[in-house]
Amino acid sequence: MSAIDNRSMNLDLAQAEFEASVVAALPADVDSSNRPRAVADAAYTFVTPTPVSAPRLLAWSDDLGAALGLARPAATGPAVDILAGNALAPGMRPYAARYGGHQFGNWAGQLGDGRAITLGELGTPTGERQELQLKGAGPTPYSRFADGRAVLRSSLREFLCSEAMHHLGVPTTRALSLVATGDEVVRDMFYDGNAQAEPGAIVCRVAPSFTRFGNFEIHSASEELELLRRLADHVIAAHYPEYAGGTPRAYARWFSEICRRTAVMIAHWMRVGFVHGVMNTDNMSILGLTLDYGPYGWLEGYDPAWTPNTTDAAGRRYAYGNQPQIGMWNLARLAGALLPLIGDKDWLQEGLERYRSTYTETWRALLADKLGLEALGREGDEAMIDELFALLAAVETDMPIFFRALGEQVVGAEPHSGAAATSLPQPVAAALYDGAALDETQRARWRAWFLRWRERGAGCGLAAGERRRRMQAANPLYLPRNYLAQQAIDAATAGDLAPLQRLLQVIRRPYEAQDGCESFAARRPEWARHRAGCSALSCSS
Ligand code: AMP
Ligand code: MG
Numbered sequence: 001m002s003a004i005d006n007r008s009m010n011l012d013l014a015q016a017e018f019e020a021s022v023v024a025a026l027p028a029d030v031d032s033s034n035r036p037r038a039v040a041d042a043a044y045t046f047v048t049p050t051p052v053s054a055p056r057l058l059a060w061s062d063d064l065g066a067a068l069g070l071a072r073p074a075a076t077g078p079a080v081d082i083l084a085g086n087a088l089a090p091g092m093r094p095y096a097a098r099y100g101g102h103q104f105g106n107w108a109g110q111l112g113d114g115r116a117i118t119l120g121e122l123g124t125p126t127g128e129r130q131e132l133q134l135k136g137a138g139p140t141p142y143s144r145f146a147d148g149r150a151v152l153r154s155s156l157r158e159f160l161c162s163e164a165m166h167h168l169g170v171p172t173t174r175a176l177s178l179v180a181t182g183d184e185v186v187r188d189m190f191y192d193g194n195a196q197a198e199p200g201a202i203v204c205r206v207a208p209s210f211t212r213f214g215n216f217e218i219h220s221a222s223e224e225l226e227l228l229r230r231l232a233d234h235v236i237a238a239h240y241p242e243y244a245g246g247t248p249r250a251y252a253r254w255f256s257e258i259c260r261r262t263a264v265m266i267a268h269w270m271r272v273g274f275v276h277g278v279m280n281t282d283n284m285s286i287l288g289l290t291l292d293y294g295p296y297g298w299l300e301g302y303d304p305a306w307t308p309n310t311t312d313a314a315g316r317r318y319a320y321g322n323q324p325q326i327g328m329w330n331l332a333r334l335a336g337a338l339l340p341l342i343g344d345k346d347w348l349q350e351g352l353e354r355y356r357s358t359y360t361e362t363w364r365a366l367l368a369d370k371l372g373l374e375a376l377g378r379e380g381d382e383a384m385i386d387e388l389f390a391l392l393a394a395v396e397t398d399m400p401i402f403f404r405a406l407g408e409q410v411v412g413a414e415p416h417s418g419a420a421a422t423s424l425p426q427p428v429a430a431a432l433y434d435g436a437a438l439d440e441t442q443r444a445r446w447r448a449w450f451l452r453w454r455e456r457g458a459g460c461g462l463a464a465g466e467r468r469r470r471m472q473a474a475n476p477l478y479l480p481r482n483y484l485a486q487q488a489i490d491a492a493t494a495g496d497l498a499p500l501q502r503l504l505q506v507i508r509r510p511y512e513a514q515d516g517c518e519s520f521a522a523r524r525p526e527w528a529r530h531r532a533g534c535s536a537l538s539c540s541s
Contacts, residue, residue: 115138408427
């Protein structure tokens with residue numbers, strides 16, 4: 001069967017014909033054993049997924065399946081065997097990629113796909129090409145001292161967040177399936193010597209490419225300059241054809257485009273309050289897609305210093321408010337890796353400047369949408385925004401709830417009159433975790449801010465209906481907050497998939513009010529504040 005046939009059918013995965021253009025374009029490791037080791041002069045190592053005992057489908061993305069031309073499989077059977085690493089479809093030539101990375105600010109040397117295995121590439125009905133990759137499919141040469149597996153809780157979180165981010169309109173890798181392996185995996189979740197057996201699972205991730213900044217860094221650090229060039233040329237030919245040419249200037253323009261895409265991605269993270277948690281350069285996609293969902297989280301109370309990752313609790317390097325700056329730092333590491341191809345540091349500097357300007361412009365445009373304004377930049381806007389974020393940070397105030405509720409105030413009661421003259425604006429009241437925490441000065445400042453925003457909006461030139469529409473499209477109502485994800489995990493672990501299905505259904509339409517879903521849009525309940533997985537998470541996965 002040729003790739004053309006894939007385009008016309010709702011195929012069973014087991015019958016789909018896969019391609020292997022990465023394998024054809026780049027050199028493989030000469031050794032294909034999965035013994036942990038340092039690999040040289042290769043972009044990847046051929047590895048076969050290690051079979052599991054009882055694969056069972058737990059979740060599937062219908063719209064991604066349809067985009068790939070694949071039929072939803074039954075709970076068990078040939079397609080699920082492939083999604084669990086127990087079988088291969090025609091044309092698959094599975095491999096683990098070799099990459100390095102800067103972890104928490106330090107060069108970590110070789111990392112690589114320690115538990116991810118790319119199966120192959122699938123031509124889609126619309127003529128695109130997507131890679132399918134299993135995460136948790138067993139050891140590879142890059143597994144170091146770990147087992148190559150993943151637990152249900154982290155796999156469910158990755159599946160859920162990939163779906164959420166896509167539907168939120170944030171550039172992301174995607175997830176096609178979540179499969180239980182039937183095997184147990186031992187993890188020390190709190191790193192306190194209490195290792196426990198947990199159910200294992202595998203996510204099938206999908207992206208045009210899973211190439212990371214770290215793939216370039218490892219070749220550059222190992223002085224494999226020919227390989228560096230071949231990797232760049234392959235990525236450009238397959239994903240950035242408009243930057244072909246192979247000249248220093250063409251590579252520099254390509255780098256600038258990577259900078260632009262990364263800036264747009266991070267501006268959207270900031271818009272929805274997403275905190276990646278582990279922005280090491282091995283987790284940064286060369287396509288500007290959110291990649292590797294580990295100890296991520298969603299900002300609830302607005303706090304730029306917040307991170308869900310307990311491993312980063314002391315330094316807070318990857319906290320919400322640091323993400324834009326870390327994006328720049330990571331791109332500077334990529335610039336260093338690409339220097340042998342470009343030669344001129346000034347050209348790389350231009351790319352980094354592009355990052356800075358794109359981030360600033362995109363964030364300002366998104367913030368204007370969040371506030372229902374045509375644009376920001378009028379006299380007084382800067383002060384209005386500074387005051388808003390100062391007030392949001394002053395006492396624990398739920399950022400998503402505040403912005404969403406603000407959209408309902410575009411038209412409404414005149415705030416000067418009656419109770420409104422002395423009470424808190426409704427969006428603030430709705431978003432406060434402890435109403436008593438605000439003192440009278442802060443209450444007065446909130447009232448003043450609200451009037452200012454009202455007046456600014458009334459004179460902005462957009463009709464009220466249009467302002468409300470823009471605000472609703474920029475400010476999500478439903479997010480898979482960590483405690484909601486944890487409830488779905490607890491139920492799934494006990495064999496009940498209904499809460500996961502329900503949560504998936506809600507987050508697939510994040511901007512639209514859905515009947516009976518009020519609890520999904522509510523503030524985090526108090527019990528969840530300090531419960532494991534409900535706010536903070538370790539890297540154990
Ligand atoms: P992460 O922090 O999840 O991005 O992972 C950093 C590195 O550790 C990557 O090379 C991963 O492939 C590897 N890694 C993480 N967990 C495991 C595991 N359970 N088995 C093998 N390798 C792993
Ligand atoms: Mg990673």
